[in-house]
Amino acid sequence: MINIESIRQDFPILQREVYGKPLIYFDNGATTQKPRCMVESITEQYYSVNANVHRGVHFLSQQATELHEGSRKTVQQFINARSTNEIIFTRGTTESINLLAFSFGEEFCSEGDEIIISTMEHHSNIVPWQMLAARKGITIKVIPINEKGELLMDEYKSFFSERTKLVSIAHVSNVLGTVNPVKEMIAFAHGHGVPVLVDGAQSVPHMKVDVQDLDADFYALSGHKIYGPTGVGVLYGKEEWLDKLPPYQGGGEMIQTVSFEKTTFNELPYKFEAGTPDYIGTTALAVSLDYISKIGIEEIAAYEHELTTYAMNRLKTIEGMRIFGEADQKGSVISFLVGDIHHFDMGTLLDRLGIAVRTGHHCAQPLMQALGIEGTVRASFGLYNTKEEVDALVAGIERVRKMF
Numbered sequence: 001m002i003n004i005e006s007i008r009q010d011f012p013i014l015q016r017e018v019y020g021k022p023l024i025y026f027d028n029g030a031t032t033q034k035p036r037c038m039v040e041s042i043t044e045q046y047y048s049v050n051a052n053v054h055r056g057v058h059f060l061s062q063q064a065t066e067l068h069e070g071s072r073k074t075v076q077q078f079i080n081a082r083s084t085n086e087i088i089f090t091r092g093t094t095e096s097i098n099l100l101a102f103s104f105g106e107e108f109c110s111e112g113d114e115i116i117i118s119t120m121e122h123h124s125n126i127v128p129w130q131m132l133a134a135r136k137g138i139t140i141k142v143i144p145i146n147e148k149g150e151l152l153m154d155e156y157k158s159f160f161s162e163r164t165k166l167v168s169i170a171h172v173s174n175v176l177g178t179v180n181p182v183k184e185m186i187a188f189a190h191g192h193g194v195p196v197l198v199d200g201a202q203s204v205p206h207m208k209v210d211v212q213d214l215d216a217d218f219y220a221l222s223g224h225k226i227y228g229p230t231g232v233g234v235l236y237g238k239e240e241w242l243d244k245l246p247p248y249q250g251g252g253e254m255i256q257t258v259s260f261e262k263t264t265f266n267e268l269p270y271k272f273e274a275g276t277p278d279y280i281g282t283t284a285l286a287v288s289l290d291y292i293s294k295i296g297i298e299e300i301a302a303y304e305h306e307l308t309t310y311a312m313n314r315l316k317t318i319e320g321m322r323i324f325g326e327a328d329q330k331g332s333v334i335s336f337l338v339g340d341i342h343h344f345d346m347g348t349l350l351d352r353l354g355i356a357v358r359t360g361h362h363c364a365q366p367l368m369q370a371l372g373i374e375g376t377v378r379a380s381f382g383l384y385n386t387k388e389e390v391d392a393l394v395a396g397i398e399r400v401r402k403m404f
C-alpha cells in the first residue's frame with residue numbers, strides 16, 4: 001500500500017491554490033509535477049558539482065561525469081536494458097523518435113518501403129515518419145481502431161509484406177488510455193524480421209516496463225512525464241541495431257577523431273549524443289527514477305488502476321457523458337465530452353474550480369478525425385491523485401453541466 005498523504009508532501013506544488021481553490025492537477029499526461037528531491041538535486045548540482053562532462057581531467061568534471069554516467073545506469077536498470085550502451089540520452093520522446101526516423105530511415109529505407117504506425121499515435125510518432133516519407137518515398141500504413149479504442153490486430157497482421165521495414169507504436173495512448181498489446185505485436189513483427197519502436201511516453205510513468213521482456217528493439221520516453229525534469233529523455237535501442245545506424249547529429253562527443261579528410265565516430269552510446277548533454281537533467285532524472293523505484297512502480301500501477309476505475313465509474317453517472325477509450329487494458333487517462341458542451345468551455349470552467357485538465361486534440365489530430373470529433377477534455381492521473389480529487393472533478397463537471 002502506498003501512502004498518498006506522505007507522497008503528496010513530497011510535491012510542493014500540490015500545496016498551492018489557484019483562484020483561491022486547492023489545486024487539483026489532472027494533467028499528468030502532459031507533464032507530471034516534481035518531487036522536492038528531484039528539484040533540490042538540480043540546485044545542488046549547479047551549486048557544487050557543475051562542470052562539463054567527459055572532457056575534463058579535473059575533479060569536478062570527473063564527478064559530474066560519474067553522476068551523468070551513473071544516471072545512464074539508473075535508466076538501464078529502470079527499464080531493464082542489457083547495457084548502458086543501449087541508453088541514448090535525448091531531449092525527450094519527440095527527439096528520440098526523430099533520431100530513429102532519421103538514422104533508421106537513412107540506413108534501411110528506400111522508395112516503396114513501408115512502415116506501420118496506428119490511428120492513435122501522437123503527432124510525434126506521425127510527423128517524423130511523414131518527413132521520412134517525403135525524403136525517401138516510403139509509405140505509412142495506419143492500423144485502425146475499434147469503438148473501444150483498441151487496435152485491430154487482424155488489420156495489423158495483414159499489413160506485413162517484404163517491404164515492411166519498421167513498426168512504430170505507442171505503448172499507451174495519450175488520449176484513449178489504451179494499453180496496446182506491444183509484446184504480442186513485437187513478437188509478430190519479429191516473425192517477419194521487422195523491428196519495433198515503442199513510444200513509451202505514457203507507459204513508463206505508470207507501469208513496469210521491461211524492454212527485454214517486451215523484446216522491443218527501440219523504446220522512447222520523456223523524463224518530464226515521469227516526475228523528472230523537462231528537456232531530458234531516452235532512446236533505448238538494442239545494441240545490435242544501434243551499431244548498424246548512422247549518427248543523427250554531428251559535433252563534439254560523438255566523434256573519435258576528426259580531420260578535414262575523414263572523421264570517425266565514437267562508440268555507443270556517444271555516437272548518438274552530439275554536443276554537451278544535459279548532464280544536470282540526466283542526473284535529476286535518475287533522482288526521480290530512484291524516487292519512483294523506492295515507492296514501487298507496481299504499487300503505483302495498482303493504485304492508479306484503482307483510481308482510474310473509480311473515476312470511470314463515477315464519471316459514467318453524469319448525464320450526457322461520452323467517454324472515448326474503453327479498452328479492456330486501460331491506463332490512467334480518461335478523455336470525455338459532456339452533452340454539447342465544448343471541451344474548451346468545460347476545461348476553462350473546471351480550471352476556475354482549481355481543476356487542471358487538458359482540452360483539445362492532444363497532439364493526435366488524426367485520432368480526433370477517426371473519432372469524428374474536434375477535441376476532448378482529458379483527465380490524466382499521477383501517483384499523488386486521490387479519490388477525493390476525482391469526486392471534486394465529478395462535482396465540478398455536474399456544476400458546469402447545469403450551467404449549460
Ligand code: PMP
Pocket residue numbers: 029030091092093094095122124125170172173174199201202222363
Ligand atoms: N508520445 C506520446 C504518446 C505522448 O503523450 C507525448 C507527450 N504528450 C509524446 C509522444 C511527446 O513527448 P515529448 O513532448 O515529451 O517529446
